[in-house]
Amino acid sequence: MKNTVYLDYNATTPIKPAVVELACEIMSAVGNASSVHSHGRHARKHVEGARQQVANLAGVTPGQVIFTGGATESNNAVLKHFTGKRILVSAIEHPSIRNALPDVEFIPVTPDGLLDMDAFEKMLDEGTPPALISVMMVNNETGVIQPVAEITRMAKAKHKDIFVHTDAVQAAGRIKIDFPALNVDYMSLSAHKMGGPQGVGALIAAPGAPVTKFIHGGGQEKRQRAGTENVAGIAGFGLAAELAVSDMENYQRLLPWREKLEAEIKRIAPEMKVFSQNAPRVASTTALCLAGLPAQTQLMSLDLENIAVSSGSACSSGTFKPSPILLAMGAGDEDATSTLRISMGWATEETDIDRFIEVWTKIYERACEKTKQSA
Amino acid sequence: MGFAKAPKDTRVVVAMSGGVDSSVTAALLHEQGYDVIGVTLQLYDYGDAIAKKGACCAGQDIYDARRVAEERDFPHYVLDYESNFREAVIDDFAESYLKGQTPIPCVRCNQTVKFRDLLDVAHDLEADCMATGHYVQRLINEEGQVSLCRAVDDTKDQSYFLFATTQEQLEFLRFPLGGWDKDITRQHAQRLGLMNADKPDSQDICFVPGGDYAKVVKKLRPEAERPGDIVHMDGRILGQHKGIIHYTIGQRRGLGIGGGHDENNDPFYVVTLEPDTNRVIVGPKEALARDVIYMKDCNWLTRGCTDISVKLRSVSKPEKATLYQKEDGSAEIHLHEPQYGIAPGQAAVCYEGTCVIGGGWITETKNKHYAQAA
Structure with missing residues (x-):
């Protein structure tokens, strides 16, 4: 395992x-x-x-x-x-x-x-x-x-x-x-x-x-x-x-990790968008959007590597739907179905973030490869 | 499965409908040690389709598929394909009825959502192949050519519904149940303790619960139900119809015009549906006889065969015929014996022996002897 x-x-x-x-x-x-x-x-x-x-x-x-x-x-x-x-x-x-x-x-x-x-x-x-x-x-x-x-x-x-x-x-x-x-x-x-x-x-x-x-x-x-x-x-x-x-003070340790995560992903995929990046946010949450890379594919591929993230609130009983929250923020259907939510907490370690970046990069590169082939 | 590696290193995406067949497919492959990933498609709003308030998100079939995967302990995902399905299958279904045709949405679904979109997901997940619970056989000849053949269990054969499968898709697909009859599948379901082992086979089109397709068409296209005339082939108006969507070529019952057309009181049949004039044309059974069939949007796994047998609807037997394949994707079939009640919109699926060589959508039919276009 x-x-x-x-x-x-x-x-x-x-x-x-x-x-x-x-x-x-x-x-x-x-x-x-x-x-x-x-x-x-x-x-x-x-x-x-x-x-x-x-x-x-x-x-x-x-x-x-x-x-x-x-x-x-x-x-x-x-x-x-x-x-x-x-x-x-x-x-x-x-x-x-x-x-x-x-x-x-x-x-x-x-x-x-x-x-x-x-x-x-x-x-x-x-x-x-x-x-x-x-x-x-x-x-x-x-x-x-x-x-x-x-x-x-x-x-x-x-x-x-x-x-x-x-x-x-x-x-x-x-x-x-x-x-x-x-x-x-x-x-x-x-x-x-x-x-x-x-x-x-x-x-x-x-x-x-x-x-x-x-x-x-x-x-x-x-x-x-x-x-x-x-x-x-x-x-x-x-x-x-x-x-x-x-433990709340301890919670702030998540902030640099989130910043690292967002920066790394943006470095790999410059077209990546972070929802609400300019609004006041809690340190633990980021919503990463890469239009055209469906969240459902990313989520399944990550899950098969034992990485658990979400594509929005889990209300729709395990199916994949465009997030009503992102739609309300004016996101289009494609953006709303291409967004991953990563949320950390008390037991998160920096290696979790590193592992996420590593696996996500592979998924991203595979998607790029496929786009190139079909082009 | 034909891979030069261990089952545990072979990733198989199994398309799971929630029925017994695909559940057994997934559970068996998992039991054999394959890296199985179950995928179920949410194709339409179940609450809406079954008109039941409060039914949210997942229908019983999705629930069943998920439970089987949980119990057998392999990953399973439910994918939302509502918009793809609506565009590729349901809209086409309604449109087809409006044109006076009799569509087969299951083929459209296999052709688009399942073997195009879902197959794409399987590739994204780096699967080595995708398996389904269809009763068809995938055989490989000495030259390594893959062909699609009728199931061993003739009563279960689903090759008619898969005629649009391309060679490329076929290479990636596996149909582990095609060599069995249904009893064996049921036995495996029992042995594996699948909770849906006794679930009856589905009969209806999935988004048309209870078989009331006219209700679905009306809901999608409220203008579809326009009353008009029921007209005899000789031009006499015999009565009124409720809208051509309610009729199918070859239909005898429920015309509501009573009586027969001659002294023997032989019944009337629907011979033609005319969407332009909104007329239902009826006549004697002989008027339904057809021996030439025109097809479009053909898919061929084999080219160059002329001496074939053809199935003109899912439940009918194959009939001997001569096939003329054309370069533009159309084709013409000349039946050795005239057939009755061939409906445009259905598929004409061609076989050489037990193997599918391809097929197409019926656009028009003719009777050579009377040279009478229909």
Whole structure:
């Protein structure tokens, strides 16, 4: 077996060893967090401890944190609370925002992948005042950091009753998250994008921000979200959140590697384009576009060499589709289907990048050879 | 497979439809140690085609192919070929009906999406060959010439659908099931524990669920369903039709004009479809007799044969005929015995013995005796 290189952290991150250990340990102990006896109390302690850890990640109080089955659920819950009202979301949101309700309006983005503030202002000024705005902190495909604080400021200056939600899934562990400073009302988080387990996330709500009961049943999560807690998952999430904060400085080591990657690829293929290269981005993500070299071919060839990357968000269940995010940024169909997303994280090493460059170069040269032959 | 290297160093891309045949092909080659890569094409929007709300992305067939690959543990990819398929196959299918023809989309698909586009991907993946689950045989003669021949299992033979395969494509292709009958394939499916071992064979055109092709054509070309006259060959108007897309040459049932054309009450048949005048011409069975066939866009694996047998639709038997190949890609076939109900748009596939020498698309037919153009 050849060495595997995993460069698809924005799809899911490897779980940090301490998190695996903790979750396994909790899984081997019995206990329902709602039970009165000592087993129940132990389970409950893990859940509440995790709530504190997740609250610390976002700079909120534990009472503001509702655990969910993942960010898709959190995103859905927020949008559905505003059913029937005017909702504006950025055109580059995750499908769990874009498809949560049938009639959300899309705020355009610039070719650099940043929210188009002029267009946004116009949408705020025209028509019925919107009830909810949702703009992600960091885009999953380009890594662009959106000016959420500024967006909130503009929205709330124009309409004091407006609510603002941010999907912070790709921000956690990459950049500092300060819920109060962003002045948002809701935030979604996902454990598996920050070294935690899959199937657990959180919805954070500002004091007084309404949340509709979104799963009915027992009294868990302050009666908002019924169902026996995923105790091991939640505890793992808590630890992952704590580590996301403490490891964040370490995260900056990725920046020179990304710069090296982009520079090397551009040296080999000068026609290569990096999406959003001039916008503020997190250090871990790059979207490389080489028009005419289909991402699906690159992805398969890389996979057969045990290198895992992505051609966009993995929502379309393993098939290859032009990325709606890149299309929203004004990319043509060819560019959008010729873009590879490389995303790094806590366990990435420089040799991973070297190996990627080595294998990618071979794929590129083969494609050039073929073009020459058919010409 | 004909490679001078070990199976593990031989990369085989297997086109997997999700059916039993291609699943067995892939699983067997993998079992034999080949470096197998399964590829399944997403050809159309399944949710849209089966008009089922909420069906997203992958249909059952894609799911089945993926599961087989997962269980057998070889790489598998789903490629989005919706736009290629739409352009190369579905649009052509609708267009053909509008022209009063009876198309065979499966051949178009083999000719374009599968053996052109997918084969290209196989080359990109540095495959040594591409294998499919088709029931045809690929034989090599003493001079090393590769030929395409009927399957051993006559009831399963798919050579008709592959007539457009070029020599170059044929050299790269492998059909491991062509020497078997279906029972053996099923036995292997059981033995390998494939989860789709009992899946029935597909009968329909893949994007026409339930066989209601007129519905698909109407959806693509809403103007297609224009009512018009059903006219007797002698010029009498006998009734009204719902649109020529609903009719096929040789069709007898469902004309809705009742009665017969003579004292014996012999039934009427569709003899000609006239897209220009939007008329359906009907007549007695004898009027369908044809012994000259004109073809275009021919593909020849062998040139120079004249004494051949020809299949004029997928389910019919080969008929003795004389072939005249022309330089411009067209050809003419003279049947030894007249045949009935030959539909333009279908393929005329020529055989010498059991081997395919090539074929083309039927454009026009004639009856030498009456010298009557149709």
